[in-house]
Amino acid sequence: MTLLGPLGVALAVFVAALVAPLLLRGFIDNLARAPTTVPQRMPFVGGVAPEVHAWNRYHARYYTMALVFLAFDMEMVFMYPWAVVFVREGVSAFVEMAMFITVLLLGVLYMWRERALAWA
Amino acid sequence: MGLSAALRAFAAGAEAPIFAIAGLGARDAVQDLRLRRELRLVDSPRSASILLVAGVVPEALAEAVARAHDAMPRPRASVRWHLDEAAPGGAESLRASVSASATDDVVAVVRRTFVELINGARDSEPAILPDVDPAPWRGVGPFGQGGSGMTGGRPFGRPMAEMGDDRDGLRLDVLPLTVGPFFTRLPAGLTLELRLAGDLVDEASLFPNPFAGAAVPASRLRPALRPFIRALSEPVPIRELELARARAHLRWLADALVAQQLESLGRRTLALAAHMMPDDLARVQALGRALRRTQVYRWSLADVGRLDGSRLEHLGAGPVARAAGLTEDARTDDPAYRALGFEPVVQSAGDTAARWKQRLLETMQALDLAARAGELRTEPSGRIEGPRGLLTLDSAPSDRLAPLVPALLAGLEWSDALAALISLDLDLEESAAVQPAAERTVA
Numbered sequence: 001m002t003l004l005g006p007l008g009v010a011l012a013v014f015v016a017a018l019v020a021p022l023l024l025r026g027f028i029d030n031l032a033r034a035p036t037t038v039p040q041r042m043p044f045v046g047g048v049a050p051e052v053h054a055w056n057r058y059h060a061r062y063y064t065m066a067l068v069f070l071a072f073d074m075e076m077v078f079m080y081p082w083a084v085v086f087v088r089e090g091v092s093a094f095v096e097m098a099m100f101i102t103v104l105l106l107g108v109l110y111m112w113r114e115r116a117l118a119w120a
Numbered sequence: 121m122g123l124s125a126a127l128r129a130f131a132a133g134a135e136a137p138i139f140a141i142a143g144l145g146a147r148d149a150v151q152d153l154r155l156r157r158e159l160r161l162v163d164s165p166r167s168a169s170i171l172l173v174a175g176v177v178p179e180a181l182a183e184a185v186a187r188a189h190d191a192m193p194r195p196r197a198s199v200r201w202h203l204d205e206a207a208p209g210g211a212e213s214l215r216a217s218v219s220a221s222a223t224d225d226v227v228a229v230v231r232r233t234f235v236e237l238i239n240g241a242r243d244s245e246p247a248i249l250p251d252v253d254p255a256p257w258r259g260v261g262p263f264g265q266g267g268s269g270m271t272g273g274r275p276f277g278r279p280m281a282e283m284g285d286d287r288d289g290l291r292l293d294v295l296p297l298t299v300g301p302f303f304t305r306l307p308a309g310l311t312l313e314l315r316l317a318g319d320l321v322d323e324a325s326l327f328p329n330p331f332a333g334a335a336v337p338a339s340r341l342r343p344a345l346r347p348f349i350r351a352l353s354e355p356v357p358i359r360e361l362e363l364a365r366a367r368a369h370l371r372w373l374a375d376a377l378v379a380q381q382l383e384s385l386g387r388r389t390l391a392l393a394a395h396m397m398p399d400d401l402a403r404v405q406a407l408g409r410a411l412r413r414t415q416v417y418r419w420s421l422a423d424v425g426r427l428d429g430s431r432l433e434h435l436g437a438g439p440v441a442r443a444a445g446l447t448e449d450a451r452t453d454d455p456a457y458r459a460l461g462f463e464p465v466v467q468s469a470g471d472t473a474a475r476w477k478q479r480l481l482e483t484m485q486a487l488d489l490a491a492r493a494g495e496l497r498t499e500p501s502g503r504i505e506g507p508r509g510l511l512t513l514d515s516a517p518s519d520r521l522a523p524l525v526p527a528l529l530a531g532l533e534w535s536d537a538l539a540a541l542i543s544l545d546l547d548l549e550e551s552a553a554v555q556p557a558a559e560r561t562v563a
Contacts, residue, residue, distance in 0.1 A: 037251040039190035044164055046303035046311070047184025049254065056281035056293035058318030 064116040075104060128239045135160045136234035139168035139192070141185060142308045144331055144549055145203050146175025148342045151371060154378075154390055156227050159234075163304040165191040169237060170230055174201040176340065180330045181309065184301050186248040195237045195244035201226050204340050217245055286317055287531070294322050301330060305379045305538060309548045312541070321537045324529035326522050331552035341553050344368055348506045349553055351498050352513055358456055358493035359398075361504075366486040367393045368507035369439075369479040370404075372545045376476065379542050380416055398491035401484060408480050421473040425528055425540025428470060435520045436510025440544055443478035444470030450505035456496045460489055472536075475543040508545050516551035518544075 004012060043050055060066075079097070086093045111117060136159040142150040150172070154161055162168050165188045177185055189198055200219040220229040236242035255278045284294035300311035311327035338349050347364045350356050370393035377386035388410075392403055411417060432441040434448070441448050442464055449464040451457040465481045467474045498504065502513050509517030521544050528544075529537040 036193075037190060037247045037249075038253045039187060039247060039249040039251070040193070042187070042191070044166060044187070044191045045297065046300040046306075047181070047187045048298040048300070048311070049187065050297070051278060052281050052296050053278040054295065056295045058295075058316075059286055059288060059290060059292050061318065 064111075068111060068116060072104070132235045132238040136170055136230055137162045137168045138170040138172050138230060139165040139188060139304075140172040140174060141177065141188065141302055143173065143175030143177035143181075144336065144552070145340050145342045146201065147307065147549065148344050148371060149201075149203060150174050151374065151390065152394060153227070154374075154387055155394070158227050158231050161304075165189070166193065168192050169196055170234055171196070171198040172201060172226070172230065173198060174226075175203050178330050178333075181301055188302050189245070190247045190249050195242075197233050197237050197242060197245055199226070199230055199233055217242070284315070284317065284322065287320070292317060300327070305375075305542065307546065307548060310546060316534070319534050321529045321532050321534060323526065324537065325526050329519075329548045329551055331548050332555050333552075336549075336553050338553070341549060344371070345547075345550055345553065348504055348511055348550075351500065351504045352502055352511065352554075354500050355497035358460070358496045358498060359490045361498065362486040362490035362493065363396060363398070365507045366404075366483045366490070367396050369483040369486070370396065372507075373476070373479060373483075376539075376542050379538065380414075380420070382414060382416075385410060385414070396487075398487050401487045401491075404480070404484055404487065408484075411476070411480065416476060417473050421476065421539055421543075422469075422471060424472040424536045425532065425543065426469075426471045427524065427528060431524065436517055437521055438505065438507070438509025438517055439478045439482055440475055440509065440517075440521065442482075443467050443474040448510075450503050450510050453501070453503075454499050456493075456498055457489075459496065460492055462489065472540050472543040479545075506550065508547055508550065511550070511554060514554060516547070516554050518546040518548065518551045521546060 043054070078100075082093065082097055086097075135157065138153075138159050139162055140150045140153060150161075153159065153172075159170075165171060169192065171185075171189050171192060173185060189196075197217055202219065203222050218229060218233050220226045233242065237244065281293035281295040283291045286292045295316045297314045297316055298311060299314060300306055301309045303310075303312075306312070309330045311330075313325050313327065314321055315323040338346055341349065344364055344367060347356055347360050351361060370389050374386045374390035374393060377383070377389060385407075389407060392400065392407065427440065427444050429441070429444040429446050432444055432446055435441060436448060436450070437446075438449075445466060445468045447464050447466055449462075451462050452464065465478070465485055467478055467481075504511050506517065509520075511517065525541065525544070528540055532540060
């Protein structure tokens with residue numbers, strides 16, 4: 001450390017990070033010398049070659065759950081300033097937050113009934 | 121090369137990863153390899169070093185065998201395991217470098233081949249299929265770039281999935297996919313043609329049985345099936361039949377447990393199935409208690425793949441029908457079984473979990489019957505209740521259950537669809553053994 005100084009250390013890390021992947025790559029290439037063939041690269045789902053490309057657009061059915069997660073995540077943000085105010089205000093702050101949470105809970109129950117929490 | 125040699129010696133000490141293909145007569149023998157610690161059955165040839173082809177593989181599956189072979193990374197080797205010396209090998213395209221006979225210890229042969237591969241004494245096998253891309257990526261530009269569509273040309277030359285109606289009223293892609301014939305969770309030879317909307321099965325259908333067509337002599341079937349085929353035409357001790365039934369149910373359960381990621385419980389079940397005797401009832405009960413603690417009964421398979429009794433009536437679907445409340449059982453017609461006071465066990469739910477419970481209950485019942493049967497023999501009548509349902513001289517339960525598969529799987533998530541399909545216990549070998557005389561041709 002003292003020998004190289006901070007700049008020297010940074011330079012050493014930079015050179016090591018540059019050389020290490022090259023060494024590793026060379027080592028792996030040396031281990032796996034045989035080339036791969038087309039049938040070897042093909043996806044295997046039991047022995048029949050796929051005829052259609054696997055890139056396809058499908059329904060992300062969990063989107064309601066994802067939206068609900070985002071909404072509740074944001075509501076948690078309100079709890080941080082509230083935690084500060086709670087020390088000063090006491091019970092009244094607690095009651096106000098309890099009302100807020102109750103409204104949210106009703107929302108969760110509604111969501112549950114509408115099957116928004118079902119995965120598929 | 122000191123480091124290289126040390127690494128090779130270290131790698132050769134590992135358990136040999138093998139991808140096994142169970143042809144005719146080899147299903148149980150391959151399943152038993154799960155109990156051997158010297159090797160590891162892997163789910164895909166991509167993680168295997170050795171391809172084990174056991175039993176008779178029909179020529180119709182030769183290309184799939186070649187694909188499995190070529191999908192293995194190098195160094196690779198294949199081992200041909202002949203369980204019946206008189207049987208034709210089948211799948212001639214596979215030029216296996218090593219072969220093992222029924223009398224050889226196949227595990228030792230596989231281990232030896234693996235060690236030779238790793239320390240360089242044996243060359244890696246070349247590919248069987250040509251190294252030609254069937255669908256190269258080709259755009260319109262001089263370097264294969266560009267073209268219409270979001271990818272510019274067709275990615276790897278394959279067409280994209282077509283649009284189809286989604287169950288939520290949207291139009292999204294429906295991906296056609298063929299799973300099998302060597303998909304490790306399904307019996308070898310079973311090929312499922314799917315159309316997937318995301319992870320939901322939109323449509324499903326089964327390919328015809330690749331083992332059908334050639335007459336299969338009883339000696340070429342796996343030993344577990346033989347008592348039931350014999351019982352069609354000659355009296356067979358009930359003790360033998362019921363033990364074979366209990367073993368068949370537990371062998372099914374072992375595979376189904378592996379498919380539910382409960383590998384060690386599956387291995388325990390398999391060890392029990394391999395040496396089953398009537399006094400093993402307490403161990404089967406203990407297994408049942410262990411199962412009740414898993415997710416299987418509680419939630420993962422409950423209400424999945426429900427089959428109504430009305431759809432199963434007069435199909436002779438055995439445990440599948442009895443799990444849905446039907447009392448159909450050919451054993452009630454046999455005087456010897458009546459003398460034992462046989463009553464079919466029945467459940468009502470008809471879902472996948474009920475089929476699991478049904479098979480476990482019938483295993484216990486079979487052990488009880490085997491213990492009490494003494495010297496009683498069946499009355500041959502051309503029909504017998506096999507482990508999968510009513511077996512006659514010209515039809516097997518799997519043939520009658522297969523038409524129900526498309527309606528059963530449609531709309532299920534893939535994992536549920538697979539669990540529901542496995543719970544039917546389709547057996548292609550059994551249906552090849554009793555196919556109608558008209559369909560038989562000389563092998």
